[in-house]
Amino acid sequence: MSATRIPWIDAASLRQALPWPHVVDTLESAIRDGASRRDLPPRTGVPVTAGELLLMPAEVGVDVGVKVVAVHDGSAGPAVPRIQGVHVAFDGVTLAPTAVLEARTLTLLRTAGLSALAVRHLAPGPARSLALFGTGPQSVAHALAIDSVRPLEHVWVIGRRPESVETVVEQLGDAGIAAVSGTPADIASADIVACCTTAADPLFDSRALRPQATVVAVGSHSPTRREVDAALVRRATVIVESRPSALTEAGDIVIAIDDGVPAGTAIDGDLGDLVRGDVTIHTDRPRLFKSVGEAWADVVVASAAVREVLASTAVV
Incomplete structure (x- = not known):
């Protein structure tokens, strides 16, 4: 050498x-x-x-x-x-x-970058509001990355610790993004929902989502942990980073299948399908992008x- x-x-x-x-x-x-x-x-x-x-x-x-x-x-x-x-x-x-x-x-750049790419193709052009679950660096990165493809007018930051939520609100404000402290109920008003947590169980009841809401879930690469419920996987247009990793590492998908969502219809396409326009984005249902992080x-x-x-x- x-x-x-x-x-x-x-x-x-x-x-x-x-x-x-x-x-x-x-x-x-x-x-x-x-x-x-x-x-x-x-x-x-x-x-x-x-x-x-x-x-x-x-x-x-x-x-x-x-x-x-x-x-x-x-x-x-x-x-x-x-x-x-x-x-x-x-x-x-x-x-x-x-x-x-x-x-x-x-890791922040590639994970949030992939989510923003999915949002670019999944979220309708007028999408301007974000419900952001999590208060770690990945949450801030997601707001900034999503703002680069869908300029955000309002962000609700949702977390367990008020002081951590306030820190994220201030960081986003410094970046020119209007943000406030929020609650899970705010998903009913959000165009986009980003889940960037270490949660093991669903963060919200997906029945409250807007019909055209876009959800990105990145918090786990464990088949036993999830941030979204099986009901969302059942009714959403579901895009994954890749099918092999989603079916082995993505608890959001694996658990939904275990809960009765047919394996053959749980995933509508991968990122390759999405960017090439080879997957149908239904206008009357939410859209979900799930990633686990690939090399x-x-x-x-x-x-x-x-x-x-x-x-x-x-x-x-």
Whole structure:
């Protein structure tokens, strides 16, 4: 291996290199090229004393990468981030490492970017209001990403701790997005609902949703946890990141099938179907996008960041 120093791309450099429209457009282009339908090894989880280590490798075109993430169990206190880690990017030809990226921000960008892409295709053009469940970094990222495809006029922030809700409201306000503290009942007025929590059980009764509401659920990659109820899966137009991962890792889908939703009709299409226009979006029912986080999207976003950063002077 060359002794050349491998660049480190930190959180600030990632955000500077990849504004939300760039993230969403990059993901859409990759999906149109078939990136989301590549055969990938399953996410590897290794239990450790303080939580879990996740290993996520993938190859997309000429780009190769692996993300190693530590998910903390909270035992060290609230000051410790729940997710920390690195993504190592490799040259697809020589397999030489080209950069190491801060994985927490990369995960925020790819997850919220995929949700915003789904909203771009699922939510009607006039959609302007968001009910946001969760008060962590992923919640803030989702509001910002969704705002880049459907400019938001009103956001309800829904969480268990009033002080955390107020922090998110202030962060969104600083970004120019009008937000207030909300309750689950506010889904009845929302055009878009984003679920970014660690909940194990449904966050709301989906019968209260507006007929054309778009729901995105990203909080879990466990088949035993869910943020939305089976009734929503039964009646919504359901789009998933990919069918294999949804049927094994997405509790929102797996539990709904266990509760009686026919497996053959639980999913209407994947992201590839959606961006190519190969799935019918029913105008008289809600739309649901469920993702669990896949390594191909990490590689796509990381590779775009590496190209942008290495072409500039932002490498530290």
